[in-house]
Amino acid sequence: MDGRLDDGAVRVGGDARQRYYDSSGYGRPLEGNEIELAPVEAAHLLFRGDLEAVDGMDFREFFAHATDAVDRFGVRYLVYADLRSRGFYLSPSRADWVPAPRRDDDFVVYERGQGPPDGDVAYRVRVVGERETVSAAAIAGARTDSADAALAVVDEESEITYLDLGAPDLDGSTSVDLPDRVPAAVLDDRVICWDPPISLYERGFFGRPLSGRDASEGDPLQLSLVEAAYLATHDAIDVEGDSATVRDRGRAVEGERFDRRLAAYTELRDRGVVPKTGFKFGADFRTYADVESVDSLGHSELLVRVLPAGHTFAPRDLALDVRLANGVRKTMVFALVGDDDSAGDGGVEWLSITRLTP
Amino acid sequence: MDGRLDDGAVRVGGDARQRYYDSSGYGRPLEGNEIELAPVEAAHLLFRGDLEAVDGMDFREFFAHATDAVDRFGVRYLVYADLRSRGFYLSPSRADWVPAPRRDDDFVVYERGQGPPDGDVAYRVRVVGERETVSAAAIAGARTDSADAALAVVDEESEITYLDLGAPDLDGSTSVDLPDRVPAAVLDDRVICWDPPISLYERGFFGRPLSGRDASEGDPLQLSLVEAAYLATHDAIDVEGDSATVRDRGRAVEGERFDRRLAAYTELRDRGVVPKTGFKFGADFRTYADVESVDSLGHSELLVRVLPAGHTFAPRDLALDVRLANGVRKTMVFALVGDDDSAGDGGVEWLSITRLTP
Numbered sequence: 223m224d225g226r227l228d229d230g231a232v233r234v235g236g237d238a239r240q241r242y243y244d245s246s247g248y249g250r251p252l253e254g255n256e257i258e259l260a261p262v263e264a265a266h267l268l269f270r271g272d273l274e275a276v277d278g279m280d281f282r283e284f285f286a287h288a289t290d291a292v293d294r295f296g297v298r299y300l301v302y303a304d305l306r307s308r309g310f311y312l313s314p315s316r317a318d319w320v321p322a323p324r325r326d327d328d329f330v331v332y333e334r335g336q337g338p339p340d341g342d343v344a345y346r347v348r349v350v351g352e353r354e355t356v357s358a359a360a361i362a363g364a365r366t367d368s369a370d371a372a373l374a375v376v377d378e379e380s381e382i383t384y385l386d387l388g389a390p391d392l393d394g395s396t397s398v399d400l401p402d403r404v405p406a407a408v409l410d411d412r413v414i415c416w417d418p419p420i421s422l423y424e425r426g427f428f429g430r431p432l433s434g435r436d437a438s439e440g441d442p443l444q445l446s447l448v449e450a451a452y453l454a455t456h457d458a459i460d461v462e463g464d465s466a467t468v469r470d471r472g473r474a475v476e477g478e479r480f481d482r483r484l485a486a487y488t489e490l491r492d493r494g495v496v497p498k499t500g501f502k503f504g505a506d507f508r509t510y511a512d513v514e515s516v517d518s519l520g521h522s523e524l525l526v527r528v529l530p531a532g533h534t535f536a537p538r539d540l541a542l543d544v545r546l547a548n549g550v551r552k553t554m555v556f557a558l559v560g561d562d563d564s565a566g567d568g569g570v571e572w573l574s575i576t577r578l579t580p
Numbered sequence: 581m582d583g584r585l586d587d588g589a590v591r592v593g594g595d596a597r598q599r600y601y602d603s604s605g606y607g608r609p610l611e612g613n614e615i616e617l618a619p620v621e622a623a624h625l626l627f628r629g630d631l632e633a634v635d636g637m638d639f640r641e642f643f644a645h646a647t648d649a650v651d652r653f654g655v656r657y658l659v660y661a662d663l664r665s666r667g668f669y670l671s672p673s674r675a676d677w678v679p680a681p682r683r684d685d686d687f688v689v690y691e692r693g694q695g696p697p698d699g700d701v702a703y704r705v706r707v708v709g710e711r712e713t714v715s716a717a718a719i720a721g722a723r724t725d726s727a728d729a730a731l732a733v734v735d736e737e738s739e740i741t742y743l744d745l746g747a748p749d750l751d752g753s754t755s756v757d758l759p760d761r762v763p764a765a766v767l768d769d770r771v772i773c774w775d776p777p778i779s780l781y782e783r784g785f786f787g788r789p790l791s792g793r794d795a796s797e798g799d800p801l802q803l804s805l806v807e808a809a810y811l812a813t814h815d816a817i818d819v820e821g822d823s824a825t826v827r828d829r830g831r832a833v834e835g836e837r838f839d840r841r842l843a844a845y846t847e848l849r850d851r852g853v854v855p856k857t858g859f860k861f862g863a864d865f866r867t868y869a870d871v872e873s874v875d876s877l878g879h880s881e882l883l884v885r886v887l888p889a890g891h892t893f894a895p896r897d898l899a900l901d902v903r904l905a906n907g908v909r910k911t912m913v914f915a916l917v918g919d920d921d922s923a924g925d926g927g928v929e930w931l932s933i934t935r936l937t938p
Contacts, residue, residue: 269790269791282774282800285767285772286765286767289767289768295768296767296768296769296770304792307792351769352859353769353833353834375859377857377859377860378769378770378804378805378806378857378859379787379788379802379804379807379856379857379859380770380788380790380802380804381788381857381859381860383859383860407644409643409644409647409654410647410653410654411654411709411711411736412654412736412738414643416640429737430737430738430739432627432738434662434665442640444737444738446736446737446738447736448736449737475711476711498737499735499736499737499739501710501733501735501736501737501739501741501895501896501899502735502739502741502899502903503899503900503903504896504897504899504900504901504903504904505900537859538859538862539862541859541860541861541862542861542862542863542900542901542904543862543900545860545861545862545904545908546862546900546903546904546907549904549907549908550903550907
């Protein structure tokens with residue numbers, strides 16, 4: 223069976239509709255038995271030997287032709303072929319192929335055992351090469367849709383990493399009775415309460431006792447600047463010059479990043495989730511949803527990286543974060559903070575990214 | 581017992597030599613029984629209640645004073661106290677305290693059970709706060725010394741991460757008989773050999789078959805640009821316009837980073853170590869020291885991140901890389917490539933960083 227190029231797609235006649243579309247979900251039906259194949263579909267049929275030639279080109283010639291003629295053909299073909307080899311039917315996310323295709327998506331993948339035209343959609347997949355970048359806004363936009371959104375990253379050796387784009391669970395049950403204006407001093411880039419109520423640490427999980435984890439009543443408590451800024455804003459600690467002193471120090475040592483981190487920290491605390499430093503995991507925070515006391519602390523559930531809303535991801539950085547979180551059985555979460563969200567007014571956008579094995 | 585400030589240190593008389601130096605390794609002896617304490621030592625003795633005051637200041641007052649007066653006092657105190665609490669004796673890396681103190685080091689830590697003046701040195705420790713940066717050159721310089729070098733990173737919540745700075749084992753046993761000028765085509769940002777000898781993949785572990793891992797003779801083989809550049813330089817593949825075509829494409833899509841990666845790739849291959857993409861780990865390469873065939877491949881041993889020699893680390897990025905490598909039981913290695921090393925002439929400096937639990 224041969225196909226012919228027609229305006230960027232490949233037309234096949236004969237019994238193509240039964241042979242390719244009805245039985246295997248390739249292409250879209252035209253008049254009669256003719257179908258139209260997207261270039262990746264045609265290339266896959268050529269590779270399998272199910273199609274002999276397109277305008278006289280064999281697989282190798284067509285592949286080279288399409289690499290030149292079609293935007294990102296190589297990486298899209300690799301993902302198409304990989305998902306096919308895993309037993310999925312998928313359609314290019316193009317007008318006429320699928321209803322309401324979404325900008326930025328490359329494929330619509332059907333639930334296993336289903337296909338076009340009316341199969342249930344399992345994932346809408348966007349393909350990127352590892353050298354491309356992906357805007358945080360695009361990822362955040364993609365995952366708001368009803369169908370699950372996924373990113374397929376093709377690395378330089380043509381291996382594929384699939385990432386699921388979702389929304390994290392940020393419901394916590396931690397409640398803390400904050401103390402009233404406990405004296406505290408800003409020392410360099412941390413804050414010390416010399417004689418705090420022990421509950422501030424033991425129940426609220428604020429700070430770290432200067433004596434280490436086994437603290438007793440009256441032990442000095444060190445607070446990070448972001449913890450101290452939160453507590454000062456809530457009049458729980460009292461520093462010379464009020465909460466602005468702490469925020470100014472935070473900005474002095476971290477710049478605008480401090481405001482973004484404070485916005486994310488505040489929203490998490492407001493939701494009953496306790497953020498602590500994620501430094502050992504290379505993140506901004508690790509979080510505990512249900513803290514009753516530090517003595518009965520479970521494992522932290524999320525790793526949070528705080529980013530400006532306009533951030534652009536390098537896929538390799540995403541792979542690093544998600545792989546690490548996966549290895550320590552936590553969920554990787556990105557907090558996207560806009561320029562006007564520094565007051566922690568709930569304007570933080572939350573995005574979870576997890577590894578997907580189709 | 582009281583001490584007095586004297587030119588940035590604290591002098592203590594009475595039976596101080598026996599009490600603090602001989603029995604516990606604090607300070608350095610002066611005339612008679614008098615000793616001199618560094619500020620972190622004095623603060624630690626004040627905190628423990630073994631010293632009552634310094635110029636009338638108790639622990640809290642002295643701590644605040646020293647934070648203002650002494651560079652990086654807070655983070656250095658935290659590390660000093662932490663290592664003391666783990667049972668180590670350590671001395672400030674200062675002239676008169678230890679022989680031949682090294683610039684950039686903060687403490688000399690003795691082997692467990694030993695101390696000044698003639699204890700064996702276990703680690704020379706440099707302290708950094710998580711918001712400081714550390715130059716790759718300084719790390720590379722530190723680890724060439726005879727004693728083991730370590731970095732102690734104090735995070736915003738005053739938790740400490742210890743990192744061991746070393747040199748990786750780069751001895752591999754992989755030997756490959758390269759083929760002679762196999763035809764290959766540059767397609768976008770990868771290279772394809774349409775009809776390669778299967779040994780190029782199966783024995784040399786170059787590329788990835790277009791059909792996936794179960795390749796048979798004659799299956800097209802995709803090569804990454806860095807693999808192709810290496811093979812073209814060794815006349816193992818033949819691309820139109822020779823090896824410069826591949827390198828030019830590499831530079832077009834990755835910039836100077838491509839030359840650095842090629843230098844590291846080449847040195848690894850020359851040492852019998854096989855580098856493959858480290859993308860899934862967020863690194864440049866993962867490596868296999870002893871490849872006999874892809875069918876009997878073991879786990880990769882190293883994760884390699886390639887950096888310009890002038891790179892400056894943010895401690896958080898270091899923590900991320902080292903933690904990830906540790907979690908997948910690999911060693912994190914940094915390849916530092918200077919501007920004039922793009923020819924892969926062996927000028928790459930290799931640095932391993934591992935987590936240390938003192």
